[in-house]
Amino acid sequence: MGFDGFPDEALIFYEGLLADNSKTYWTEHKDVYERAIKTPMLALIAELGDSWGEPKVFRPYRDVRFSADKSPYKTHQGAFCEILDGVGYYVQLDADGLTTGAGFHAHTREQTARYRAAVDSPATGPQLAKLVTSLVDNGFELSGDQVKTRPRGVAADHPRLALMRHESLVARRHHEPSPSLHTAAAAAVVRADWHALAPLVEWVATYVGEFTMPPRR
Template sequence: MGFTGFPDEAFVFYEGLEADNSKTYFTRHKHLYEDAVRAPMLALTDELADEFGTAQLFRPYRDVRFAKDKSPYKTHQGAFIDLMPGIGLYVEVSAAGLFIAGGIYTQAADQVARYRAAVDEDLSGKPLQSIVAELTAAGYTLEGDRLKTRPRGVPEDHPRIELLRHRSLYAGLRLEPEPWVHTEEVRGRVRESWRAYGPLVAWLCTHVRGSELPRR
């Protein structure tokens, strides 16, 4: 079966999971997760794979070993195309609707250092500034983990101070579950957004790359 949209049951499933995040609820409604969430997400990413690459669907279970919140299940289904470690394209369905993003989501210390050096340097920093300006002008939001103050040693009047505050950087688009999410139009909107994120992802792959630190 090809992708035909996310059925209403997908959003109903996550509304229920937000209200009752328990094994009992998930087990009782697992057929909704499989048929209305996972299967459409697989079909969507499969149909976009020729242009963007193969996506990995995240497991629905949370890692609660070190978390204060012991809720066992994620209240969204995400899929990620990993172009370099932590750098890539993302799509998510939840009770709130769709979230379509692209960029870098977590950075190791060496990646943060390379990112800040590249942003600081005019030759590489100015192009990123232009990329970000074009994305925000097109209606995408700039997100990511940010310092509340400027990084150490960076002057207050640095022309790219806001970008230098970022420890991770991605562009995103949040869309409410309006009637079109039940149709093939989703595929076109994801494709359009992922294409728009292309210059940002390419910049990150060139200047930040994957972490070169040994795994712990």
């Protein structure tokens, strides 16, 4: 089955789940989730192809073991194409529309240490600063875990202090619901954003993940 977009009932489903995050609501509307959300997301990832990395469509159930919020279900559907541990491309659907993103979530202290060393280096740090400035100028937002002040040993006047504070780094862009979301054109939106994010992922993969990216198709 090809990707034909996400139907409007997918957004309505998440609006309802936000209002009533319960097993009762989920059970009564599970067929909508399967038909209008999970199946199209699987089709979207298949449409984008495996050159973006190993695809994973996340489960809709929250891990509440260590959370004060015991709501059982995620109020979004995400998928991640991973090129190596914690590094890759992301897409998410929720009641507010579509979000694309890419970057890395550190899985080890060594990853964070390699990231900061690369940001600190005058040979590689300015390259990242230029990349993220371009992405922000083009409508992407930076996020990721970071320390509140600055890492130990980093000077207060470091030229890339904002980036040094990060323990992980993600750039993302949100797309409000539009007619294209309900058509195959949504795949082109995701693909275009991922292409724009590819230089960031390639930088991270090279200097944080110790991995050389293949040419982007």
